[in-house]
Amino acid sequence: MTDSTRTRARGADKRRRLMAAAAQVLHEQGVERTTIADIAEAAGVPVGNVYYYFKTKDELVLAALSEHAGHLAELTAELDRLPDPRARLKAMVEAWVSRRDVAARYGCPTGTLAVELDKRAEGGLDVEAGRVVRLLLDWSERQFRELGLPDADDLALTFVGAYQGMSLLASALREPEIMSRQGARLTRWLDSLGDAPA
Amino acid sequence: MTDSTRTRARGADKRRRLMAAAAQVLHEQGVERTTIADIAEAAGVPVGNVYYYFKTKDELVLAALSEHAGHLAELTAELDRLPDPRARLKAMVEAWVSRRDVAARYGCPTGTLAVELDKRAEGGLDVEAGRVVRLLLDWSERQFRELGLPDADDLALTFVGAYQGMSLLASALREPEIMSRQGARLTRWLDSLGDAPA
Amino acid sequence: MTDSTRTRARGADKRRRLMAAAAQVLHEQGVERTTIADIAEAAGVPVGNVYYYFKTKDELVLAALSEHAGHLAELTAELDRLPDPRARLKAMVEAWVSRRDVAARYGCPTGTLAVELDKRAEGGLDVEAGRVVRLLLDWSERQFRELGLPDADDLALTFVGAYQGMSLLASALREPEIMSRQGARLTRWLDSLGDAPA
Amino acid sequence: MTDSTRTRARGADKRRRLMAAAAQVLHEQGVERTTIADIAEAAGVPVGNVYYYFKTKDELVLAALSEHAGHLAELTAELDRLPDPRARLKAMVEAWVSRRDVAARYGCPTGTLAVELDKRAEGGLDVEAGRVVRLLLDWSERQFRELGLPDADDLALTFVGAYQGMSLLASALREPEIMSRQGARLTRWLDSLGDAPA
DNA sequence: GATGAATGAGGCTTCATTCAT
DNA sequence: AATGAATGAAGCCTCATTCAT
Numbered sequence A, B, C, D: 001m002t003d004s005t006r007t008r009a010r011g012a013d014k015r016r017r018l019m020a021a022a023a024q025v026l027h028e029q030g031v032e033r034t035t036i037a038d039i040a041e042a043a044g045v046p047v048g049n050v051y052y053y054f055k056t057k058d059e060l061v062l063a064a065l066s067e068h069a070g071h072l073a074e075l076t077a078e079l080d081r082l083p084d085p086r087a088r089l090k091a092m093v094e095a096w097v098s099r100r101d102v103a104a105r106y107g108c109p110t111g112t113l114a115v116e117l118d119k120r121a122e123g124g125l126d127v128e129a130g131r132v133v134r135l136l137l138d139w140s141e142r143q144f145r146e147l148g149l150p151d152a153d154d155l156a157l158t159f160v161g162a163y164q165g166m167s168l169l170a171s172a173l174r175e176p177e178i179m180s181r182q183g184a185r186l187t188r189w190l191d192s193l194g195d196a197p198a
Numbered sequence E: 001g002a003t004g005a006a007t008g009a010g011g012c013t014t015c016a017t018t019c020a021t
Numbered sequence F: 001a002a003t004g005a006a007t008g009a010a011g012c013c014t015c016a017t018t019c020a021t
Helices: A004-031 A034-045 A049-051 A057-079 A085-098 A102-108 A109-118 A122-146 A153-175 A177-192 B003-029 B036-043 B047-054 B058-079 B084-098 B100-106 B110-118 B122-146 B150-171 B177-192 C001-029 C036-043 C048-052 C057-079 C083-098 C100-106 C110-118 C121-147 C152-173 C179-194 D002-029 D036-043 D047-054 D059-080 D084-096 D100-106 D110-118 D122-146 D153-172 D179-194
Strands: none
Touching: A004 A034, A004 A049, A004 A057, A004 A109, A034 A049, A034 A057, A034 C083, A049 C152, A057 A085, A057 A109, A057 A122, A085 A102, A085 A122, A085 A177, A085 B047, A102 A153, A102 A177, A109 A122, A109 B150, A122 A153, A122 B150, A153 A177, A153 B058, A153 B110, A153 B122, A153 B150, A153 B177, A177 B150, B003 B036, B003 B047, B003 B058, B003 B100, B003 B110, B036 B047, B036 B058, B036 D059, B058 B084, B058 B110, B058 B122, B084 B100, B084 B122, B084 B150, B084 B177, B100 B150, B100 B177, B110 B150, B122 B150, B150 B177, C001 C036, C001 C048, C001 C057, C001 C110, C001 D002, C001 D122, C036 C048, C048 D047, C057 C083, C057 C110, C057 C121, C083 C100, C083 C121, C083 C152, C083 C179, C083 D122, C100 C152, C100 D100, C110 C121, C110 C152, C110 D110, C110 D153, C121 D153, C152 C179, C152 D110, C152 D122, C152 D153, C179 D153, D002 D036, D002 D047, D002 D059, D002 D110, D036 D047, D036 D059, D059 D110, D059 D122, D084 D100, D084 D122, D084 D153, D084 D179, D100 D153, D100 D179, D110 D122, D110 D153, D122 D153, D153 D179
16 A cells, blocks of 8 residues: 555545534534534544645535435435335334434434525525435435325425424424324325325 | 603614514524624614613524514414314415415524524523424414314324425425425315314 | 702712712722622612713712722721720721621722722822822821821831731632731730830 | 644743733733733734633633742742741842832732732632732741741731732832832841740 | 613624644 | 644624713
8 A cells, every 4th residue: 555545545534534523513513503623623633634625614514415415325225125115215214213312302414404504595505405305305206106106296295394394393392202203103194195006 | 652651662662673673584594694783784773782672692582582482473363263273274374385485485483493593502592492383383282182183282293393394395495386285285184184073 | 948959969869879889889899890880770870870970980980989088087087086096006907807708808998999990090090099098098107106106107007008918818818817817916016016205 | 843843832932922921911900901902912912813822811810820820939949949937038028129119010910910800709710819829828837837936827927918018008109119118127027036946 | 860772892702714834 | 635823804792971852
C-alpha cells in the first residue's frame, strides 16, 4: 500500500465519518442548533479539517441527506427480497415501529430535516430534502402498483404521510407507543386493501 | 376614552401585534432562523421595545404557540356549532384543505413548530408545543367519541396524524394538490366509519 | 393643609424614600449592578418618576452617599453626648461590631462605595465618596486630639483603617466573627493609648 | 523549534497576555466597568479571539484573580528567603509601601476585587476572591506563629486588615502618603510584638 | 407632577469560515 | 492534507434616559 493510497483511504474514512456524524447530530439537534464543531467532534475530526472535505455547512447538510438516502436504499433493497409487495410494505411498517424510541425523541430523520429546510428558499437544500422524501414515496408507490391497486401514487402519499404524521405526534407527545399503535393500524389498513381483481 | 385607557389600549395593541407577527414569522422562517428584529419589523415595533412586552425570545415563541392555540380554539368553536360530529370532522378537513397553499409552503404551524422545538429539551417549549398539538387531538377524540366509535383516541391520532403527514409531504414536495387529494381521502375515510350501533 | 403643601409633602416623602432605597440597594448590590429600576422598586416609585427627583443615576449615587453621611452624623451626634472621648471611640467600635452581619455580607457602606467609585475619574463621585470617608476620619481625629494624644490624624487613620480592613476581610471571608474579634482588639488598643501627660 | 511548538508558544503567550491585561485593567476599572473589548485591546487581541481562550467574562475575572495570586506567591517566595519572620513581615510592609502610588489610585488589587465580587453571590467568584485574600492571611499567620506569638490568626487579620484599610483610605483620599505613614506605624507595631518567651 | 411606554447605544457571546503553518 | 488559532459579523439582551399623555 503506497503512501497516497493510505492517505486516500484515511481521507475517505474521515469523509465517511463526517457524513455519519452529520446525519446523526443534525437529526438529533436540528440544522440551526448544530455547529460545525458539534459534527467535527462527533466524527473525531479537528474543526479546521472539516473544511477540507466540505466547503460549507450546507454541504454537510447535503451529505447528511444523502446519508439518510443511503440508509433508505439499504432498507428497501433488503425488503425488495421479499416476494410479496404487501409483505414488503408491512415489513417497512415494522421497521418504522422498531425505531419507535428514536422517532419519539427526534422524529423521522428525513421528515424533520425537510421541515426545517423547507423554511429557507435559498441554497436548494429544501429541494434536496424533497428528493429524499420522494425516494420513499416512489418505492411505496411501486409496491402499491405491483399489488395492482389503482391510484398507487395517492396510496403511497397516504402510507408515507401516515408514517410522517405518527412520527411527528410521537415526538411531539414523547410517546413511543403512538408508533406501535398507529403502526398496527397501518398494517391492518394494508391488509384491508384488496388485491388486483382477478 | 380616558388617557390611561388609550395608553393601555395602545400597549395591548402592540402586544397583540407582536404576538401575531411572532406567530406568522416563526411559522414561515422557523424559530432558529427568525431574529427578534424580524418579528419586531413585522410588527412595526422598534427592536429594543420588544423586550418591554416579552422578556426573552422564548417568551415570544410561547406567545406564538398560544396565538396558534387561539386560532384553533376559534375554529373548533365555530365547528362545534354543527350538530353532527362527523360533519364537524369533515369541516375540519375542509378548513385544512382551504389553507393548502400555506401548508404547501410552510407546513402546519403547530406541527412544524413542534418538530423544531422538540430538538431542544431546555426551556420547556417542547412540552408547550406538545400541549397545543394535544388540543387538536382532544377535540378530534371528542368527535369520534360522540360518534360512538371505539378507540376514539386512536382514531384521533390517525386523523391528526394524517393531517400532519399530508402537510409535511405537501410542503416537502411543494405541491398544494397533495392537501386536496389526501383531504378527499380523509373525508371518505370519515364517511366509511360506522356510526354507533343502534 | 393646601394642595400644594400636600403635594410637596408627598414629593419630599418620595424623594426621601428614593434616597433610603438608593443607600440600601447600592450598598447591597454595588453601583454598577444596580439599575434605576431596582432602586425605584425598592422605594415603591414608578421608574419614570425617579427622574423627576434625580436627573441621573449619578445623582442617585450622590444621594446615597449623603444618606450614609447622614447616618454617620446621627451616630456621632449621639456618641458626642458621652463625656469621655475614649468612651466615644469605644462606643463607635461597639456600633461597628453590632452591625457585623451586614458588614460580613456587604462590607462598610461608605468604604465599598468608595472602592467602586474610585475606579472612575469622571463625574467627581469619587471625590464625594472621599468626603464622606473623611467625615469619619475627622470625627475620630477630634476624639484623639481631645485625648491629648500626638499625631491625632495618624491615629484616626489607623482607627478608621482598622475598621475598613476588618469589614473588608469579614465580607471577603464571610465571617462576622472577624468583626467581633478585631473589634475587641481595637478596643484594647484604645485602652492602651496613654492619656495626655498631666 | 518545531512548528507546533511555535504555535503552542504563540497561543500560550496570548493567553498569558490576556491574563496580564485582565489583571491590570480589572484592577484599574473594576469588573463591571470593564468590557471584554477593553481587555482585548490592552492585550492586543481581537475581541472575538478572546473567547478562544476564555469562554466567559467570568473566566477572565478568575484568570485575573489567579494572576494576582501568582504575584503574591512570587513575592512571598522571595520574602521567605529571609531568615527572620519578623523581617519577612516588615519586608512585606515595605513592598506595600513601595507600591503606594498604585494603591492610592486603585486600591489593593485583591481587596478591591473582593469588594466588588462579594456583591454578587452567583458564579462563585466571590468565594474565589476570598481564597486569594486568604493566601495572604495564611502566609502572615505563618510568620506570626514562627515568632511564637499567641493568636497568630488574629494577628494576621490585624496585619492584613491594616493593609486593606490603609489602601482603601489612601485611594479614597488619593493620598499615597497614607501608605507611607501607616506603613511606618505597622512596622513599629511589628517591632513592638514580643518574641516567644525563651 | 406622575407614569407606562419607547428608544438606542452598547455589552456578551456564538459561530461559520479562513489563515498560517 | 492537517490543525490550532483567528476573524468578524451577527444575535440576544440590558438599561439609562426620554417621551407622550
